[in-house]
Structure formats: structure tokens, C-alpha cells
Amino acid sequence: MTVLFGVFLLTLIVITALAIVQTQHLFVAVILAGIFSLLIAVIFFLLDAADVALTEAAIGAGISTMLFLAALTLTAEYERSGSANRLLALGVVAVTTLIMIYATFDKPRLGDPAAPVQQHVAPWYLEHTPEAIGIPNVVTAVLASFRGYDTLGEVSVILTAGIGVLFLFGAKPRRQSGPQRIAPHEPGRGLRHYLIPRVVGQLLIPFILLFGLYVQFHGDYGPGGGFQAGAIVAAAFILYALLEGEAQILRVLPQRLLTGLIAGGALLYGAVGVAGILLGGSFLDYSVLAANPITGQHIGILLIEAGVGITVTGVLISVFHALAARGSV
Amino acid sequence: MYYVVIIATLATMILALVRALLGPSVYDRVLAANMFGTKTVLLLAVIAFLYGRPDFLDLALAYTLINFIGVLAILEFIRRRAPSSAADHDTGS
Amino acid sequence: MELFGLYNYWVYTVLLMIGFYAVIAKPNLIKKLIGLSIFQSAVFLLFITMGKVRGGTAPIFQAGVEDQVFSNPLPQVLILTAIVVGISTTALGLGIVVRIKEEYGSIEEHEIQELDRQ
């Protein structure tokens, strides 16, 4: 029965994707992309990927929509039609689709336990997580401990992207600087003239932050971890920025602090690795962090998840702020 | 018995999706997207119980909060675009 | 249910190609980025589909429940990080598009090329 639900949802996904590509109104495309993201997150959940579904919900449906909208207000709302190579592109796409669908007939069926993917390292991870790491969530164990190098690389990519955006927007001062300094009482800043959303939003922000912390530190036992928590905490601050305007968020989180967060999280991650070397283990080997290897693993995972969360929060808030502040000047 | 709810929710999702595709105004689409989000929350809560893993209710909670922020963000940026898109035509071409 | 055993892969293919079409055929840079994120989602779907095991559940041990079948945690780890990396690169792309708009006054590919030729 759940297979049928999956098929139904996948069909909806294809319809949504077609509509996204077809519409000329970019706002509509972004709203539909939000729906697309919700659908794909439900699919992930049906396919047993709870952690991924949580990430996709927080990032895809939340942060991504907001970033696209912020960029849209700075660029154009409508796409101009008229592409010279439309037929050629359609031809290429149709042929490739047919070839790829032909290729799928050799793939193992959905959920086949004998498929090659299920044979290699995954059983080892599932078998050794309880004794070597001692936490119930295997995804977190693999992410933070077994494949800690990978995750360090991912954090560096996020760090680099964040620095890139800050450079893009920071290198050149705003064209209309000076008189248009952000005035905190300028009418129409943020949603402040909508009283009810403002009150409810302010009421909710502490709970969202609390939930973000819960996701961060409960990641060992259930779906969660630094990536998801970073996105949720960033969403809470973005809500604050929407309600109170960009000037207010800068007062709460100055750009210097944000830059410090971005670098500090990645540094914390690296420092845990170096601490492993200094204590006589190898890089990112948490077992030496405490007398008992399993306690060491717990400490290591806690620290690096915190590092990931801090970096992700910093990058997402800075990127949003960079886009939104430019729009409101 | 959970299946009744799941099927009803899925059917509503398709109705909301049709509304999101038809429009006609941007606000209709936002309404449909908001409704879609609520339906997703319900669907996830019910599926978590169907799978016998009630610890996954965290997801539904996250969806509720993110959905709210998303709708407010869309409204705010729709409001913001009015002056900026007018400026578009001056500098655009 | 054997009938639908490959449906996920077909949807993956179609989504991949829808995203690809948007990237190559749409002149608007933001539309290209949206197409790119559809493309990304298709790849995510492929990985998560491969990790599913029939009768399995999410790879999180439950206290007091023995002999559970778990889906493959490895693709989930890869995709979890890939989603966050994806949004970072999309953000960088959006930053570049906004800067292009500021410099060229347009985000349509052919208009930008036109301006470059002058």
C-alpha cells in the first residue's frame, strides 16, 4: 500500500516539476518549488530516510524558498520567453530520457535486499555502530564518526560558499550608500504593520530556537544533527528578520559575529580532529578523547555536530542577510 | 484505519496542487502552498504511526514551523517586490 | 507491487531531464538555477531509492525492539550532506546572478551576451 502512495506522490512530483519549468512567472515557480520540496521530503520519509526528510524540509521548503524570493526581488519577476534552441533541447532531452529509462531495466527492483548497494559497507556500519559508537542513530554515527572526513569536506564546501557570497556582496560598497542607510523606522520595513503575524511570530521564535537545539542534541537518538539544526535555527533568525527588518537582525547578530560563527564552526570541527592526533590517535579519531572509547566517540560526535550546526547557521543567515539587505535599500 | 486518513489527505493534496497550478492570483498559490504544508504535516504524523515509529513526529513538528516561516516570507517578498519591480523597467533595458 | 519496482527510477530520469531542460533551454538565469535544484533533487531521489530495503525501517535503533530490518544508512548520509551543500552552491549562484543583474541590468542570457559583444 505504501508503494502505491509513493507512486502517487512521485506522479505529483513530476506534474509539479513540469509546471515549474513551464511557468513564466518566477514567483509562481518558486512557490511551486516549495511544494515540490515538500513532496520530495514525504517521498524520502516513505523511503525510510527520516534524517534526509528533515533536512529537505528545513532546507528545501524553508531556506531555499526564502533565498530564491530574496534574489527575485533583486532581479526580475518575469522570465522573457523566446529561446532559440528550444526544439533542439527538447530533442536532446527526449532521447536522453529514453536511453536512461532503457538503462533502468537492468537495475535491481525497489527494496531488493540482494541489490549490490546493500552488500558492501552498509551491513558493516549497521553491525558495528552499537558496539563501536554506542548511539542508536546509525546515520549520525556514519556521518560524524565513520565518515568524518567526508563531513569535514562538506563543511569546508559550505564555508567556502558562504565566504564566496560574502565576497560577492561585500567587495563593492552598495551603489546607493550614504543617504539610504537603513532607517529603523522607515515605514513598511519587515512585516511590522501586520500586527497578528508579528505577535505570533515573536511568540514562536523562542520555541523554534528551542526545537532547533533539540534537533541538534537529539541527533544521536533520533532524526537530527548539526545540518538540520543549523537550518532550523537559521530559519528562526530569518523569521525575526522578516518580522523586524534587516536592521534589527544586524543589531542582534552583527556581521562580524556571523563571520566568526562561520569560521568558528569549521575550526571547532578541525580542532577536534587535531585534538585526536595530540592525544595519540589519528585525525578525527574520537576514541582517544576520553578514557572510555565509547564516551570519547560521544564527546567527539557532540563537538563536531555542534561545529557543523554553527557553520550552517552562520552561512545561511549571512547569505539571506546579504540578499535581503540589498533588496531593502 | 490510518489508510482512510492517508487517502483523504492525498486526495486533498492533489486538489491543493490543482489550485496552486491554476492560480489565478499569486495569493491563491500561496494559499494552496500553505494548505499543502498543513496536509504534509498531517500525512507525516499519520505515517509515523502507520510505520510504528512515533519518534519521527519531530519531522511533522519541523514542517509546521518551517511552513509558517515560508508563508510569511513569501508574503513579505511579494509585498517588497512592488517598488523594486517598478524600478526594474527603468534600469532593465 | 513488482510492477512499480522501477517507477522510482523512471521518475528520477524524468525529473533529471526536466531539470536539465530548464538549464539548457531557458534563457533566464534564475530559471536555470531552479532547474538545477530540480536536477539535484532527482539525484537525491536516486540515491535514497537505492538505499531502501523492502520491509525495512529508518536506520535508527529502537530500544527494546530486536531484529529490525534497516534501510541502507550510507546513501542517506551522502544525501543529507549533499542537500546542505546544494543550498550553499545555489546561494552562491544566486549571489552571482544578483551581481550580474546589478552590472548588466538583465538576467536573460542572450541580453547579457548582447551587452558583452558591444
Next chain:
Amino acid sequence: MSLLLHVSSWVLLSLGGAFVFIGGVGVLRMPNLYTRMHAASLTDSMGAALIIAGVMLQAGPSLAAIKLAAILLFLLLTSPTATNALASAALLAGLRPEEDTSSPEECGE
């Protein structure tokens, strides 16, 4: 006792499902934005409350029930707020309640 719980949870879930579906039909069939909003929000909060209450009865007194209560609380807080913001935004943008916008041309600009 457990039978009673079971039956009442079943009734709540089915009623919730019906409400949700009716809301969906309303969103599709109503003539303009404000009536659609009415259909969506009224049945949304009702349907959500009924379904979550039904699931809560299944969960019994546990952590899951508390989480469900939190979800319900947040839904009941956020859903009407979002609808309110949407209505005032649409009104400010000049979308009049008496208009019939079921015809396909794009409006609300």
C-alpha cells in the same frame, strides 16, 4: 475500554479525513480568493485537530502524545496567522472580496 478508545479514535480520524477533503474541494471550487481561504482555513484547523486528536488516542499517554499536542498547538497558532497575513496582504494588494476570479486570467498584480 480499549475498544471504546479504538472506536472513538476511528470516528475522529474519519471525521478529520472528511473535513480535510471537504476543505480541499472548497479550495478548488470556491469562486474567489477569500471564499477559498475560508474553506481552507476553517476545515484545515478542524480537520487537523480531529486527525491529531484521533492519533493521540492511538498513542496513549506517552512522549508521542506530547509531541502531537505540540504539533496541534503550533498548527492552531500558525495556520490562522498565516491565513490572516495572506488575507491582509491580498487586500492591501487590491484584490477585492466581491470579485469573481475563477476565470483564468492572471490578476492580483
